[in-house]
Amino acid sequence: MSKYSMHLLVCGGTSCKSQESDSIAEKLKMEISKQGLQETVQVIMTGCFGLCENGPIVKVMPDNTFYIQVKPEDAEEIVEEHVIKGKRIERLLYTDPETEKHVEDSKRTGFKRKQIRIALRNCGIIDPEVIDEYIARDGYQALGDVLTTKTPEDTIAIMKASGLRGRGGAGFPAGLKWEFALKNEADQKYVVCNADEGDPGAFMDRSILEGDPHSVLEAMAIVGYCIGADMGYVYIRAEYPLAIARLKIAIKQAREYGLLGKDILGSGFNFDIDLKYGAGAFVCGEETALIHSMEGNRGEPTLKPPFPAESGYMGKPTNVNNVETLANVPVILLKGADWFSSIGTETSKGTKVFALAGKINNVGLIEVPMGTTLREVIFEIGGGIKDGKKFKAAQTGGPSGGCLTEKHLDTPIDYENLVANGSMMGSGGLIVMDEDDCMVSIARFYLDFTVEESCGKCAPCRIGNKRLHELLQRICEGKGEESDLVRLRNLGDVIKDTSLCGLGQSSPNPVLSTMENFPEEYLSHVVDKKCPSGVCTDLLEYFIIEENCIGCTACARACPVGCISGERKEPHLINPDTCIKCGACMEKCKFDAVILK
Amino acid sequence: MEKIKTLIDLKKIRDEKLFGLQIREKGEGAENRVQVKVAMATCGIASGAKDTMEFMAEALEKRGIEAVVTKVGCMGYCYAEPTIEVKLPGSEPVVFGGVDREKADEIIEKFIKGGELVDGIIPVNYETIDLKE
Numbered sequence: 178m179s180k181y182s183m184h185l186l187v188c189g190g191t192s193c194k195s196q197e198s199d200s201i202a203e204k205l206k207m208e209i210s211k212q213g214l215q216e217t218v219q220v221i222m223t224g225c226f227g228l229c230e231n232g233p234i235v236k237v238m239p240d241n242t243f244y245i246q247v248k249p250e251d252a253e254e255i256v257e258e259h260v261i262k263g264k265r266i267e268r269l270l271y272t273d274p275e276t277e278k279h280v281e282d283s284k285r286t287g288f289k290r291k292q293i294r295i296a297l298r299n300c301g302i303i304d305p306e307v308i309d310e311y312i313a314r315d316g317y318q319a320l321g322d323v324l325t326t327k328t329p330e331d332t333i334a335i336m337k338a339s340g341l342r343g344r345g346g347a348g349f350p351a352g353l354k355w356e357f358a359l360k361n362e363a364d365q366k367y368v369v370c371n372a373d374e375g376d377p378g379a380f381m382d383r384s385i386l387e388g389d390p391h392s393v394l395e396a397m398a399i400v401g402y403c404i405g406a407d408m409g410y411v412y413i414r415a416e417y418p419l420a421i422a423r424l425k426i427a428i429k430q431a432r433e434y435g436l437l438g439k440d441i442l443g444s445g446f447n448f449d450i451d452l453k454y455g456a457g458a459f460v461c462g463e464e465t466a467l468i469h470s471m472e473g474n475r476g477e478p479t480l481k482p483p484f485p486a487e488s489g490y491m492g493k494p495t496n497v498n499n500v501e502t503l504a505n506v507p508v509i510l511l512k513g514a515d516w517f518s519s520i521g522t523e524t525s526k527g528t529k530v531f532a533l534a535g536k537i538n539n540v541g542l543i544e545v546p547m548g549t550t551l552r553e554v555i556f557e558i559g560g561g562i563k564d565g566k567k568f569k570a571a572q573t574g575g576p577s578g579g580c581l582t583e584k585h586l587d588t589p590i591d592y593e594n595l596v597a598n599g600s601m602m603g604s605g606g607l608i609v610m611d612e613d614d615c616m617v618s619i620a621r622f623y624l625d626f627t628v629e630e631s632c633g634k635c636a637p638c639r640i641g642n643k644r645l646h647e648l649l650q651r652i653c654e655g656k657g658e659e660s661d662l663v664r665l666r667n668l669g670d671v672i673k674d675t676s677l678c679g680l681g682q683s684s685p686n687p688v689l690s691t692m693e694n695f696p697e698e699y700l701s702h703v704v705d706k707k708c709p710s711g712v713c714t715d716l717l718e719y720f721i722i723e724e725n726c727i728g729c730t731a732c733a734r735a736c737p738v739g740c741i742s743g744e745r746k747e748p749h750l751i752n753p754d755t756c757i758k759c760g761a762c763m764e765k766c767k768f769d770a771v772i773l774k
Numbered sequence: 775m776e777k778i779k780t781l782i783d784l785k786k787i788r789d790e791k792l793f794g795l796q797i798r799e800k801g802e803g804a805e806n807r808v809q810v811k812v813a814m815a816t817c818g819i820a821s822g823a824k825d826t827m828e829f830m831a832e833a834l835e836k837r838g839i840e841a842v843v844t845k846v847g848c849m850g851y852c853y854a855e856p857t858i859e860v861k862l863p864g865s866e867p868v869v870f871g872g873v874d875r876e877k878a879d880e881i882i883e884k885f886i887k888g889g890e891l892v893d894g895i896i897p898v899n900y901e902t903i904d905l906k907e
Contacts, residue, residue, distance in 0.1 A: 223894075224871055224894065224897065294903065298903055300849070300850075302902065304844050306845070313788055316788075318788065322781070419815070442780055540853040544850075
């Protein structure tokens with residue numbers, strides 16, 4: 178049906194475009210017309226291929242040939258050799274770094290992709306509101322298999338062997354958690370899914386629940402069978418209305434099929450699931466606070482032990498797992514522990530979903546094997562930094578984590594490495610910052626959040642974070658002193674050591690890690706009273722660029738304090754001592770001569 | 775819906791409903807239809823995916839193209855919402871980003887009717903695990 182028998186796809190991502198991919202496309206079109214092939218071969222610009230370090234990319238369809246680092250002058254050869262004679266051009270082929278062989282057919286030879294979707298396996302593929310589509314993708318098979326052929330102990334052994342660790346942040350081994358709950362005997366136990374995703378910039382769990390709600394329900398039933406619970410709750414924030422709607426549909430359909438309810442698949446096992454709504458407090462992602470909120474009490478944490486596995490919801494043994502952790506469970510049981518543990522690093526198995534945000538070209542949801550480096554994530558999947566700016570840092574773990582910098586670009590991302598570098602996995606928000614971001618204000622931004630979200634139960638978090646925030650505010654306003662830096666660090670350490678729950682114990686991380694990685698930036702704020710990135714407005718001065726100023730006097734007339742001087746048709750000058758930084762001059766200037774610096 | 779009582783029944787349903795069109799459209803020749811998937815997670819909907827989906831469904835019907843339009847979850851390309859995936863019979867699916875009504879119209883006229891690619895293609899940069907052993 179197509180009149181074209183061949184397509185040449187030229188990458189039109191920002192990075193490739195900056196390396197003349199536009200003119201590669203033009204040249205290809207020209208060459209094709211020259212050969213009179215414009216009716217059968219189409220040249221088209223596409224979105225980013227994600228392999229920006231190897232750009233510009235040209236892909237030939239239908240034979241899936243992948244050319245890298247193509248230059249406009251290669252166009253003629255591509256058309257003459259490949260399009261006409263059907264010969265691949267060896268020197269432009271992508272080389273597999275492991276086998277050191279040219280990859281000819283990017284599809285058939287298992288062209289290695291940086292992303293593997295396990296937790297997101299059905300997102301974007303099935304209709305989340307139709308249970309049959311989930312079943313057709315082997316949904317509920319793991320549950321059926323476990324119920325009919327495995328004991329809870331067998332199943333837990335598989336989970337332990339797989340090495341799956343909690344994806345909510347701290348990375349506690351899931352199988353071990355289940356074992357604790359199994360061993361605590363009680364007349365009633367509960368399974369809880371923690372869907373209280375609250376990090377700024379994180380949307381992994383929401384996407385899983387919206388795209389594949391049954392995977393979470395199936396996993397919860399499996400957990401129920403393993404620990405001996407017949408009731409499960411999804412604790413989800415009311416701010417996720419679509420996820421809630423799709424979960425409700427999924428629960429209804431699973432009940433209608435008898436995959437939830439009494440005597441599931443004739444095994445005698447009963448399990449049902451209900452929803453509990455949270456009001457969106459960050460602290461309720463902490464499991465004890467979450468349980469108190471479920472019980473109708475204030476969402477405040479309590480000391481562990483007792484752990485929820487001993488005394489959780491309604492004082493009964495309760496197993497709490499995060500959405501992404503659960504989404505991995507059915508696959509592990511279907512494909513086996515060995516398969517799962519073959520992916521990832523020594524201590525961190527499987528994949529991790531990250532929500533890429535900030536100053537990155539391809540903002541989006543990605544899933545990469547543990548051990549992938551930050552460089553691969555940002556430059557090979559994320560399409561690089563926006564507007565060709567320079568990478569400065571990436572915040573992982575949200576307000577509980579820290580920043581990774583240029584020197585960490587080649588560190589494999591896993592639980593241990595992130596902690597060793599002063600950050601943490603967190604739930605998977607990954608916010609990228611460029612040279613225009615001020616690290617002191619970033620630290621202040623995260624503390625804004627923590628101060629707002631602290632439940633106020635313990636003094637170190639309630640008072641300590643407030644003081645920490647005040648110190649940072651002073652520094653950003655240019656009122657800081659060098660001794661403040663010592664106080665920041667000391668206070669941060671005290672808050673970490675003495676807070677009641679994970680929120681307080683991790684809240685100083687953004688400050689401490691930015692101080693560690695960007696000490697010079699803090700120093701210039703307190704000593705020189707300058708913000709090198711030009712973000713902290715109180716530390717900036719209005720300045721007239723001589724070359725741009727034509728001496729129209731518009732700024733001087735607008736200045737309410739008369740601090741701008743200069744003759745007509747001569748460059749003007751702002752006196753910083755009397756300037757009140759109102760910005761009126763900048764607004765009036767039509768020649769971009771007034772800048773902040 | 776009838777209850778599934780045993781694992782064997784469950785496997786039967788899985789095999790009967792072989793992933794693909796039979797689930798959505800029963801009957802022979804389903805694989806000869808054009809399949810359109812619209813990413814409809816919160817982010818997609820916020821960028822106008824609902825409108826895109828409605829338009830696609832209506833326009834395809836009006837123009838007499840046998841097609842099935844389905845909503846799916848997040849495809850991961852937040853920077854290019856609304857995103858849709860179009861699979862022409864017998865060929866590989868193609869993902870398009872930034873699909874508003876105008877773009878959707880272009881996709882129908884050029885790609886679906888004529889197999890001609892249009893701007894806005896997003897190369898899929900991940901692999902999804904195969905559950906079948």
